[in-house]
Amino acid sequence: MTDLSDLPPVRLGRRGRAVRPAVPLLAALALWGYAVRHTDVSRLDDFGLVTALHPAFWAGLAVLTAGFWCTVRDPRRPGGWPAAYVLGLLLMERATQALLYPTPLYAWAWKHDGVVEHLLTVGGLQTADQVGDMAVYDQWPGFFAAQAALVRLLGVESAAMYMAWWPLVSSLMLLLPLLLIYRTFTEDRRLIWTAVWLFYAANWVGQDYFSPQSVAFALHLGVLAVVLRRYGRAGEAPGRQGQAVWTAVAGALVVAIVISHQLTPGMLVVSLLALCLVRRHRDWVPALTTVVIFLAWCLTAALPFLSAALPDMIRSVGDVGGNVATGYGTTPTGTGAVATSWAARLLSGSVLLLAVAGIVRQRVLRHRAMPLLLVAAAPLPMLVASSYGSEMIFRVLMFLLPGAAFFAAAALLPEVRTLTAEARAAEARRAGTDSAAAVRRRPALAAARGGLRAGGPLLVLLAGTLAFVPSYSGKDRINYFPPEEVALVRQLFDRAAEGSTVVAANRNYPLAYASYGTIDHYWFLEDDRRHIDEIVKDPAATLARDMAGVERPGRAYFLLTRGQRADSEMNGQLTGAQLDRIQESVARSELFRPVAENSAGALYELRTGGGAER
Amino acid sequence: MTPQELVVRMLPPFGGWLALAALALPGGSPVRGAAVAVFLAAGPGAALVGLCGPALRVRPARGPVERRDPDFARRSDLLERLMLAVLLSTCAVMTVATVLIATRAFSAQRVLLALTLLTTLAAFCPRLRGASPPTPRTQKGSAP
Missing domain, CATH: 3.40.50 (Rossmann fold)
Structure with a gap:
């Protein structure tokens, strides 16, 4: 869909072209493997994994990013290569800790392991009279019940035996919904895969650990993908035909979200309501279905927790300052903690700024992908609604990231044009009046422009990908x-x-x-x-x-x-x-x-x- | 139904029964783990997508405004089916386990058995077929 004329010509033979993307990918994975074998995590300092990692890891990540950018920009390469690079990125991002540390990271993951153990010991759900505050997990038990079954079916001692790998598993679960969402708005695989890459690089919030949120987020994106593709008014969708079956499918996904997690149904409702703001996606059925299932759960199984927590929840509505404040015990202290905290902020801020640049610059895409823009903006009002244990700002960041990553990727790529505009440009080029013709007569200038066009975005992508490591693993001294x-x-x-x-x-x-x-x-x-x-x-x-x-x-x-x-x-x-x-x-x-x-x-x-x- | 279609249709329930049989292996064994994980990750969802597939396809998918690649929509549909197979399986595992634990009837074997029976039932059921799209009415006077 975007203009492909800016791409440099590829002069390799067919076989060379087919094999070339494998070289940086394999080199990056080899460097990663070497780094994993030569990294010592026994003496972590305040920079966490950042200073402990062998330099080969950083070299591998840089080679992988450069290889991805060169591969994804070539329209003649098969679509499987960007996918292979993204899988390589996921391995380097989300499997490194599982390979390096002999025990699972993160106190919250250990807590969830404790909940699974408790369910297995008791064999049923309990109330606040029996387990106090921990009864909240018995009122949203979906994830823990499934994990209890998995522990027994695998025949392992506890979830701690496999939960170090959960960040990789849960990140892989996001891949298909993300691809489907992006493919609803563009056929340009450069845009699709760059957006996927940026999403994974900027998703440092760390909700991919062994938690209900990790699965609920994948289901949330799955519902959005279904609704964006199969609901709405305009286009070829024939009224309500076939909608009952799709509603049953989306309803099943919503049920799993609702029984597992408190916040995600709320995020889903605001996203689905936001979609109703555009005429071509206005369909109240998904939003109403979600609201009904959510209310049904809240008024029955989750009522004890909600009735106790309701006064606090009402007090926090509108208290934006209180909702985004992080409170005592969450102020990064020491050079390492402050530096990695700033790396995370800069990473998120840069992706959001890039997204704004993409929205401003890409007029055609802004119109075509308006639903995705709304889905990205929808979680913002939740900052007004609740503090969610001082975590709301991070959750909002995570939920708006799929949409933001798409527009941020658009900012790194050539302008999207309509078919008519492209035909007109091609005609102008043929007539020799287009500046491209003049550029062709000056190959040095064309090469310099091409290099700048490719080099600038590559640097941005590289900086974002490298910044992920301190943002995500900078607090490993605490979490290990x-x-x-x-x-x-x-x-x-x-x-x-x-x-x-x-x-x-x-x-x-x-x-x-x-x-x-x-x-x-x-x-x-x-x-x-x-x-x-x-x-x-x-x-x-x-x-x-x-x-x-x-x-x-x-x-x-x-x-x-x-x-x-x-x-x-x-x-x-x-x-x-x-x-x-x-x-x-x-x-x-x-x-x-x-x-x-x-x-x-x-x-x-x-x-x-x-x-x-x- | 061609033999190939029959194999595809019977694969998810076969995976379920295989996972049940794998429980006889010692705990922590990689074969047992693989059989259980593969079935739980995609088996029930694949059977449900197979059951509802024709009815789901009645409603065409929305795609990019400008379409150049004739295979793009087909590949998107394939990705959608894969996504639904994984996510519906996740839903099935979570829902069945929650129901059993809420009714104090929980055991991992029961969860797996229930999912395998559900998968088998979905594989043997006749496919759900939605109403075919209404044919456009012939305009008055346009008939030959």
């Missing part, structure tokens, strides 16, 4: 839990009797939610600031008081690990020195007894004779 840390926490849960309480600085450690049905937690950095100051002032006595009241046979444990330290230090809470003082105070105190210690942390138990136990 070495085997020693897992072993220490496992030791705790192996000995903790029913009714025990675990006290820790924060929840950033593996298995934090193991046995949450029977073991309580207290994370003191989530408490009131005044109380945190009291703990810092007189750690052992204050913590012993906090831990008092545990009834037998339960015990009270104090756990401090390197994951907690990294999270506290890099997010502007207590410094490493302050946490060291707390640990020293507990270790010296008569009120505590050391239970276990290794290179990743230490575990103490409150003594029974310390007057702290009833």
